[in-house]
Amino acid sequence: MKKQLTKRQVLFLVIITTLANKTQRLPSLISAQLGRHGWLVFVILGLIDVGFVSLALLANKINKSKTCYELCKQTCGIFIAKVVVFVLGAYFFIKSLLPFEAIHDAFSTVLFDNLPWPLYGLFIIVAIILVCIYGLNAIGRVGEPFVYLFLTSFIVLFGLGVSTTDLSRVLPFIDFDVPKIIDACWDFCLWFGGFVIIFMFMGRVKEDDGKMGWPIIIAVLAVNLIMAFGYMVFYGLYENLAADKVNFISMISQFSLLNVDLGRIDWFFILFYQFGQFICIGLYLCLATKCFSEVFGIKNRVLMSFIVVMAVYLLDVFLFKTVGEGVSEVSTIVKYVHPITVIGLPIFFIIIACVARKKEKNAIFSNNLVKFKLLTGISSKNIKNFIKDKKVYKSCDQICEGEKQ
Amino acid sequence: MRKIVAFVKKHTILIILLAISILFPQSFSYQSKLNMRVLVTAIAVDKVQEDYEVTLQVVMPQAKAEQGSGKAVLSFITEQGKSISESIQKIAYKIGNTAALSHVSTVIVGNSLLDGNLTKELDYFIRNTEFNSAVMLLIAPESAKDMLKKTQNLEINEAIRLQKVFVYKESSLNGLMMPIVEFMNNSLTISGSSMASGILISNEGEEVLGQSTDKTLESQQSQQQGGGNQNGQESKESSNQQGGESSKEQNGRIKYYNDIYYFKNGKYVNKYDKEDEILGIFLSNRAPNTGELVVQNVKGDFLKDATIGCKFRQQETKNNIKFIDGKPILVIDMAFKDVKINEILNQGQPTPALYEFQAESSQSNIVQAIQERVESCVRLAYEKAKKDGVDILNIGDLAYRQKPYEWKEYYSKTGESYLSGTDIEVNVKVNNFN
Structure with missing residues (x-):
């Protein structure tokens, strides 16, 4: 399997996808349901994400350079492998609706509100198809320099918001309704769980046998905690009107530049930041394309990319006609299935990674045992007694060395 | 860096298409x-x-x-x-x-x-x-x-x-x-x-x-009526001329x-139109301010009914709630930093002491006068709104945010008329005076 990404690129892509999904509609949707306590959703679901990203990274560590499809195929057979990969593909397809809707919202209601989205949206579709065709290699390389611009834009806009907000509006912390918070966590779980892309990066990362390491855990934790604080900033600015302010990243800086005679310079940063949505959509749909290609055995990447991306476009234009409603409708169904992916898959992959590792070890041991028998001439019956008394040796040399002793 | 350059060269079409998708649609409009x-x-x-x-x-x-x-x-x-x-x-x-x-x-x-x-x-x-x-x-x-x-x-x-x-x-x-x-x-x-x-x-x-x-408007209207009755057209022309001239002179x-103007639940109630009331609202506004303050009738040592103009570099206000006998009291802590005296209009004979001005007692008299003035302005604004049933200093919100359980207990007893049981306490500090 060709290694397409470096560890750094993986980290940057995780940061971009984790952050970009949460900085559009999500804060306003949560504020409509929970008000001042909405930051708890970011903390709770964020901590769940951190727990399961650790499991996902552990699975990757146990696994040795195999992709998730190869791992499933080796342990469970082709059918189960295809089911798992299909679930992953469907998950990425649904997840791509989030950044796609964000782009649709930003372009059609703010930037080009006099132009028909179905028409000029096709340019965006073509760009995304190309991103999918060029693959993970291209996405990783684009993400690597872009992440600095992305994070700088976020920090500037966030800083502008922090300077003008009234954080006391989030008080009191203690007066919250636990069932309502749990319901909100269920309703908005689709916006979390972005770490699942790590399963698709298994076996595709250069250096150190695909060990992606603890920086990803830190990154996921940091993003979620920052967004929890970001929610407080947002709520502190708009309070009872927060539900009406649908785009977090463009709304938090509106009160901060009144003394400046340069106009809305924050819009430069907003547009740079929105470019991260393209990377996000491209990544999700590229991964979905890979999954479906694997499942249906379609090797023509161009055709598969075209089908997947056009499916998103057609859903957006014909089914989810109202911006914002589409994803909300999808999330009401997906919330029942989402835990299977976010919680079930890490556990599943750890189990099969351990099984695969044990199988490999057994295969190595059996191999070595045959060599040992040939070398020493000890019969199979005696070999078993020998093994009971001694520890299991990893290599023929060790077995031979042990015999000499 | 070389990798990035190589990537850009290899994927030029992709980059161009992305740029077109963002920039091109503008030309349709x-x-x-x-x-x-x-x-x-x-x-x-x-x-x-x-x-x-x-x-x-x-x-x-x-x-x-x-x-x-x-x-x-x-x-x-x-x-x-x-x-x-x-x-x-x-x-x-x-x-x-x-x-x-x-x-x-x-x-x-x-x-x-x-x-x-x-x-x-x-x-x-x-x-x-x-x-x-x-x-x-x-x-x-x-x-x-x-x-x-x-x-x-x-x-x-x-x-x-x-x-x-x-x-x-x-x-x-x-x-x-x-x-x-x-x-x-x-x-x-x-x-x-x-x-x-x-x-x-x-x-x-x-x-x-x-x-x-309102006085200005009354005066303007009376002027217009007095002038307009006699020479309607001429005054119009002249006011147009004046308007033209004044617009030129700006x-x-x-x-x-x-x-x-203050409102309750979006409905207009009343307005502050006296300077002391308006100043009270500005002082209790939590935005850091600089500005000037005038205190009158300051007495002590060589000061006799003096009017003193002060300038301060920064003013900060912090609001806290405490409950006394189950009733919320808003404690407003105000700090004026770097206060400098700009002008002293003293009633007595001119004296060099006005310019030497080292006596602590005189300074403390002025500081006290500032404190009293600020407190009186804030209280004036609060009392006027309270009489109209408007919680102008947001005591209800602050009480809920800082002490939710005490507030809920108090509100369950009083309901919408909670304002009548509230009060304020204004603490003014003057730091780095003169």
Whole structure:
């Protein structure tokens, strides 16, 4: 399997996808349901994400350079492998609706509100198809320099918001309704769980046998905690009107530049930041394309990319006609299935990674045992007694060395 | 770096396509041409019977305008409609250009809108995504259209950037810059109280100095009636001439202390029009301020009924709630930093001591006078609103945020009339005096 990404690129892509999904509609949707306590959703679901990203990274560590499809195929057979990969593909397809809707919202209601989205949206579709065709290699390389611009834009806009907000509006912390918070966590779980892309990066990362390491855990934790604080900033600015302010990243800086005679310079940063949505959509749909290609055995990447991306476009234009409603409708169904992916898959992959590792070890041991028998001439019956008394040796040399002793 | 360059070379088409998808659609729209747009910088809204009369202050870009000439053409266009949105649509049709609303920084509403619920009337400015959330709300004492038209007597930068003028006024302790979003939000909180600044623009010499806005308007009306009865046409022509001359001289002046209108749940209740009340509101505003303060009748040592002008570099206010006998008390801690005496008008004989001024007792007398003045202004503002049933200092919200359980217990006993049991305590510190 060709290694397409470096560890750094993986980290940057995780940061971009984790952050970009949460900085559009999500804060306003949560504020409509929970008000001042909405930051708890970011903390709770964020901590769940951190727990399961650790499991996902552990699975990757146990696994040795195999992709998730190869791992499933080796342990469970082709059918189960295809089911798992299909679930992953469907998950990425649904997840791509989030950044796609964000782009649709930003372009059609703010930037080009006099132009028909179905028409000029096709340019965006073509760009995304190309991103999918060029693959993970291209996405990783684009993400690597872009992440600095992305994070700088976020920090500037966030800083502008922090300077003008009234954080006391989030008080009191203690007066919250636990069932309502749990319901909100269920309703908005689709916006979390972005770490699942790590399963698709298994076996595709250069250096150190695909060990992606603890920086990803830190990154996921940091993003979620920052967004929890970001929610407080947002709520502190708009309070009872927060539900009406649908785009977090463009709304938090509106009160901060009144003394400046340069106009809305924050819009430069907003547009740079929105470019991260393209990377996000491209990544999700590229991964979905890979999954479906694997499942249906379609090797023509161009055709598969075209089908997947056009499916998103057609859903957006014909089914989810109202911006914002589409994803909300999808999330009401997906919330029942989402835990299977976010919680079930890490556990599943750890189990099969351990099984695969044990199988490999057994295969190595059996191999070595045959060599040992040939070398020493000890019969199979005696070999078993020998093994009971001694520890299991990893290599023929060790077995031979042990015999000499 | 080499990898990045190689990547760019290899994927040039992709990069070009991405750039096209963002930049190209603009060219489909004729309205991107500058001469098809008018920039709206302020909006005035009045109510005429059941209809809304909307006036837009527009800046028309001119094709032959010199760069950096500092001049622009201000125009005022008015239309009526069943809603504010319809009125603006009609204006756009009337002028044949696209009204670009994203530059609007100020909305002035007339007295006629205060009869109803202002939060309902201003709904358009919240929902329309073209408007910046920080658009400022001002209230005209009579017609918003007339007040907006008077902005042409101001310097052009002031006229189209009223919001910045009020931001500066707020930071200098003589104004209130209330964004519409904040006004609306405040009417939805526990206290339901919200405020907005009035605006009075009058030509040099028209304002009744040191008096309320109403006095100035009365004086203007009486002048107009006295002049108009005899020579109706001539006075019109002359006032037009004067208007023309004054617009050339740009001698329009914004009142120093504009009235502060306060509302409960969006309905107009009353206004602060006396300087002490207005100052009390500005002082209790938590935005850090610089500014000047005058204290009178200061006595002690060589000071005899002295009037003292002080300038402070920074003022900070912190609000805390404590409960005494189950009733919420708002504790306002104010700190004035780097206070300097600018002027002493002493009643007694001039003495070198006025300029030596080392005696601690005199300093403490002045500090005490400052503390008393500040407390009296804040209390005056609070008591006036309390009498009208308006929780102007948001005691209800603060109590809920800081001590939710005590507040809930208190509110369960008192309900909507919780304000009668509240009180305030003002602690003023003067740091680094003189």
